[in-house]
Amino acid sequence: MKTNATKLKWRIFGFLMFLLPAAALAQTPSAYVCGTGTVKLTPNFSTMGYTPVTNDKIIWTIDGNVQPAIVYNGSNATYETSSSLTDGNHTYVVTIEPNDPKLCPSSPSDVINIFKLPPPAIAVSAPGSVYCTDQTETLVITASNTNTTLPLPTGLSLRYVWSASKNTIALTPTELANLGDVSATTETFTTKVKIAAGDYNFTAVASYTAGTTTIVPAATCTGTAATTIKVTVKPGQATITVTP
Known part of the structure; x- marks a missing residue:
């Protein structure tokens, strides 16, 4: 009886795991990883009413796929996620x-969702490429998300x-503030009007x-x-000479 009951329970468990990935997509991720970032998942045994002992089996199910059992030795319950996950949600x-x-x-434990992020992909554009020093309207330099394959x-x-930078020389924070509004992220x-003559390069660094919610590693998960x-300097007025 024990063997049959156990088999039935594992069949039911496997069926539930098959259904989990689709349902879990609607849940907020517990953490985000980017690049080769990983997180460690540690079961809390105090909530289950049973304390595992040596030689018990710890079985992880990842994205609905049952993994080989880990034979418990008292300290090996923690699971570290793969450093090569595909982009998207993983359960x-x-x-x-x-x-x-x-x-x-x-x-089975509650589902933990870990979302693998692609590095930010952006593009930066300006309304035009050449302006005069008498520009009376502000210029809006725009960064846009170019990642269209994976909904975030x-x-x-x-x-x-x-x-x-101006003429290849990086602007100081004060010079940048004089050029435009840097308070917003x-x-x-948005530049100010009547910019001084020069060749300007505007750079945006995007991060999530x-x-x-934790992002691992947040510092290097960026796009530029x-x-x-x-x-250019606007020429002044010409003078007209009248002669007989």
Whole structure:
């Protein structure tokens, strides 16, 4: 009876795991990873009413696929996610199968969602490429997200840090503030009017922001793009000489 009951429970468990990935997509990820970033998943046994002992089996199910059992040795319950996950959402569930044949396997844990992010892909553009020093309207330099293949989860957005150079020399924070508004971390950089003559390069560095959700590694998960404009001196007025 014990063997048949156990087999039935594992069949039901496998069916539920088959259904989990699609349903889990609607859940907020527990963490984001980018590049070769990884996170560690550690089961909390205190919530299950059973303390695993040596030789019990820890079984992880990843994206609906049951992984080879880990024979518990007292300290090897933590699972580290792969450093080569594909972009998108991945689901993780853990169960415990006691080594004692008189005990039943545990219920599956709640689903943990880990979302693999692609590095930000952006483009930067200006309304034109050549302007005069008497420009009386502000210029809006715009960064845009060019990643159209993978919809990002709700609550995840891009923030931008802007910088600029003039005639290949990087502007100081004060010079950049004199050139335009750098207080916002949005997708636009708005210049002031009547920019001094020179060749300008505007660069945006995009990174993800996810509120309180962890991004690993956040510091290097960035995308950079730039555009250039040329501001030329507007000639003064010509004089007209009248002769007989």
